[in-house]
Amino acid sequence: MPFLIAILVLVILALSARWTWWRPRVPGLKVLCYHKIGVPPPGSRLKELWVSPARFRAQVKYLLDHGYTTILFSDLKKAHAGKKPLPEKAVLITFDDGYENNYSLAWPILRELGAKGNIFVVYNTIGKANLWHNPASEPWVKMATLPQLLEMQDSGVIEYGSHTMNHVHLPALKLEDAAWEMAESKRQLEAAFGRELCAFAYPYGEGAYVPAVREKALEAGYLFDFSFRQGKTPWPWDRAAGPIDRLFIRGGDNNWDLALQLGRGASRL
Numbered sequence: 001m002p003f004l005i006a007i008l009v010l011v012i013l014a015l016s017a018r019w020t021w022w023r024p025r026v027p028g029l030k031v032l033c034y035h036k037i038g039v040p041p042p043g044s045r046l047k048e049l050w051v052s053p054a055r056f057r058a059q060v061k062y063l064l065d066h067g068y069t070t071i072l073f074s075d076l077k078k079a080h081a082g083k084k085p086l087p088e089k090a091v092l093i094t095f096d097d098g099y100e101n102n103y104s105l106a107w108p109i110l111r112e113l114g115a116k117g118n119i120f121v122v123y124n125t126i127g128k129a130n131l132w133h134n135p136a137s138e139p140w141v142k143m144a145t146l147p148q149l150l151e152m153q154d155s156g157v158i159e160y161g162s163h164t165m166n167h168v169h170l171p172a173l174k175l176e177d178a179a180w181e182m183a184e185s186k187r188q189l190e191a192a193f194g195r196e197l198c199a200f201a202y203p204y205g206e207g208a209y210v211p212a213v214r215e216k217a218l219e220a221g222y223l224f225d226f227s228f229r230q231g232k233t234p235w236p237w238d239r240a241a242g243p244i245d246r247l248f249i250r251g252g253d254n255n256w257d258l259a260l261q262l263g264r265g266a267s268r269l
């Protein structure tokens, strides 16, 4: 009997290490961060950045079934300006980079279920591939073309933010070059989409917490800047306090992970 109890305790400890249900609930803005929807290609070492269409559909359905309203950057902007408060259970679905699978696999699911999403686009790789990856460790995959991005925008389901011109490591650049990556991508994307862009995400999350780099992001004219740090940011947002953190959805996450992320800001240690 003591043996069985010991086994039981070990199982509970193992489960509590994997799913952090014991964390306290934290308030704040919920921003989900996705990259690629689909099945990882052979040789991919970044498999956790791929979420299968079935899992993605189940996650969006979970949100809607549990009373969440998926919002666009423009909704966040109105709320920040005090024009229209956020729905009580608001959540932003964001995708980094602008992959073609966002168009072919994610957008149809969002449209079908009646949800909204936001994509951070790398201007110089539109219609090309994720050229910033070393193909030896992460095979190149297609990025969405401009007509595809415009079609998603016209559907009212998707809005865009910038993710620089070339997916650079911002703090590794000369400050003036980092500033150009952020300002020029805003100009180019606004010309391409015919709309003002209010949101920016730092590639690799780098620079989000480097004051000189962040200052350049805000100087470029972005209202919102998004980091790659796990967590929730208090809302209403104090822009001077730092960028908006996100809830990183990994390929292996199930709906319990999603629920823990939404409530507690993390589902893993």
Ligand SMILES: [Zn+2]
Binding pocket: 096, 097, 163, 167, 203, 204
């Ligand atoms: Zn990225």
